[in-house]
Amino acid sequence: MWQAIRENPRAVTYAVLMHVGLLLLLVISLDWTPKAIKPGTHKPIQAELVDSSKLQAVEEKKQAEQQRLAEEQRQREQEQQRKAEQAAQQKAEAERKLKAEQAAKQKAEAEQVAKQKAEAERKRKAETEAKQKAAAEAKRKAEAEAKQKAAAEAKRRAEQAAKEKAAKEKAAKEKAAAEAARQREAEQALQAQLAEEQAQARAESALSGYIPQIQQKIQRNWLRPGGSAGGLSCLIRVKLIPGGEVVDARVVRSSGDPLFDRSVETAVLKASPLPLPPDAAMFKYFREIDFNFNPDN
Amino acid sequence: MTRPVKLLLLISVLFTAPVDAALTIEITQGMEGAIPIAVVPFGWRGKAPAAPENIAAIISADLSRSGRFESLPDRDLVSHPTSAEQVKFQNWRMLSVDNLVIGQLEESGDGRYTVQFELFDVFRGTRLTGSSFSAATRDLRTVAHHISDLIYEALTGERGAFNTQIAYVTSSGTGKNKTYTLLVADSDGYSPQTILTSKQPLMSPAWSSDARQIAYVSFENKTAEIYIQEVTTGSRRKLASFKGINGAPSWSPDGRQLALTLSRDGNSEIYVMNIADGDLRRITNSPSIDTEPVWTPDGKNIVFTSDRGGSAQIYRVSARGGQAQRLTFEGKYNAGADISPDGRKLAMVHGNGGGYRIAVLDLKSGSLRELTDGRLDESPSFSPNGSMIIYATDAGNREVLSAVSVDGRFRQRLSLQAGNVREPVWSPFSK
């Protein structure tokens, strides 16, 4: 699955964008407040001049009428309440259903997002660590390549199996699916991290053999200007092509002394071609090199 | 998972920082040494079969003598381009020269010539500078030295001092037949001109700061006297002829005063004389030897030799006189100091039991460093750009002049005429 992602960057981008769009829609659509219940309206009583017995009869009639009305009213209110409750229940049910769907969708997205993040993280870590470490160790190039291939294959298979498992479990109970997905995420992160560290160690040991050689060739070709002040340092960015030939050299942080800068540029040009590992797969680490000329430290 | 957390994850994926592709490698040392340069013999266009001067050879020797450059020998040149389009940088890169100089010399009639040069950066494949000059035959060496100055400046950032002069004294013969001569020559020793000849000793030449006059000590009247003489016209006048010593003249930077040594008041002391009216002011007052005054470039102080501490050492005093401050603390003997044009260093004769050598004292740090390893080295004099020191040394049974770079890395004998050559002084930049 990781390879699929790597090999289809555009597809991944569209998927992510689509999920973002959907999410935004969801956020907007789900955001409504429940409707308020309106109270019923009373009919106005018309007043007439009448005698006391009639008045009483009228009173009794009125009372009975009132009771009846009150009863009707109560019944109506009960009915309305029931309806409201029903509606609320329905709404809650619908909400729950939507929430579940949304949750399921988000879970799937999150899985993918997490996977992608882990991948990006791994990539970045591998490249920054390869850049910064330079230990001294023996070269095991052929072994490293074969191991790398086997590890990549194993990783691919493991990820394939994990994918299928995740799809099956999504169909089952939603709560259990969420739990299982979360657990798998953690496991995969761990596995990815381990594989990452192993790949790094292999890259480092291969690099460490070549960095001193490059340093020595540059140093041999660098004529430090005699009259310069001490404490100068200059950073120059060099672009190489396979074979080690320098095709571009540019000062990115000047020492402030144009003579010192110029001597640094000359050193790098004179040292071309730089001694690189013959393994083409290692070239990516040397495509662009920053040389920090810092002689007084 | 709650909604906010999912949102956060999404956002974090979208805003992940772009991956930095560069690997950083530290370079903590380099090589120290001369810049390799190739100076190709200039093309010649004229009626005569050969050019009147070998401009490239003069430039090549100048650059090598400075110690900052190493000229590729002629036999190692792979090709002889004389114009930019003939240059194939790939060839020069294989020879590992950093820079290339080419040029042409052409007769333009009436005893005049056109000299043209170009300087290239071999590895970058770019032209750094170039120029064209017109000159008479007698000025061709001057033009060559000027080109050396331009190249030196373009590649080191410092002003070149090749188009300058030196003055020095020679003695030849022995006993009653001894002859002393004061001469001025180019900084490479060529084209010497006699300023004065005498049967009696000549000593202590000193240039004025406009490089137009020289002060010196002459014993022509059987005693030491100080004269100042104009270099171009030869006209001179006697400035000091007091009882006893009249010695070690040194011009103030503004050219109005002369510091000198007199013993008219009993023993050698330092005085300052106003050149215009001869007004004299005494600067030191001690029963010890006080001599060899030299002005600091700001004209405020005078550095001199004194043995008031028991042995010859270098001291500094205000030009108005007062308390003197000792400057040298290493070695049994320090004398004959010259001060660098930036006022930061002193070159001197330094004796430590093994012999007398030229040493440089850093006035700020107080550290002293020996630059030469002779037994009888003396009379150090800084070049006007402060990068070299010329001095007198003995080679077997002859006194000769030698030049050493201020960092001590490069030393070269100056080939001059026969006889004993001593007391070299490097002229300032002519204004």
Place this chain on the structure above:
Amino acid sequence: MKHKLGSFIVLALVALITACSSTGGNKDGDASIEDRGTEASASGAVASGATSGTDYSSAALNDPNSPLSRRVIYFEYDSAEITDDGQQLLAEHAGYLVANPGTHITLEGHTDERGSREYNIALGDRRALSVERILELNGVSAEQITIVSYGEEKPAAEGHSDAAWRLNRRVELVY
């Protein structure tokens, strides 16, 4: 008649001189320079009792057997101190100069080649001043003395050896 007067004067002078020299009872090198000095100043212009037998006539200056034929005082490295031997010799010359107050002497100071030239001019000057002081202590008037220093410019011996250097660290007494 003239001859007789002239020869009488000469005889008288000779008698005077020999008398003077024979009255001196001191042996060579007995008295210290201070004693001599005191003696000389106490007795005034006429030097007495300096050394036995030294002739201070003007002819003595050209006499190769006279101590006055030695005209060089030597010095140690970077020093202007005069050795005992030097002081004795200077006493002789002082004797002559005092005896011949019209005579002028130039003291030429020199050094060996080591070190810087103007410092050596000052060092040569200091050596000549040392010699002058001794002469003055011995009664010589300052007007009779001129000093000049040549530093290392006029070596007596060419060469870069200790032997040559020793010969160059000197003051020459030039009449």
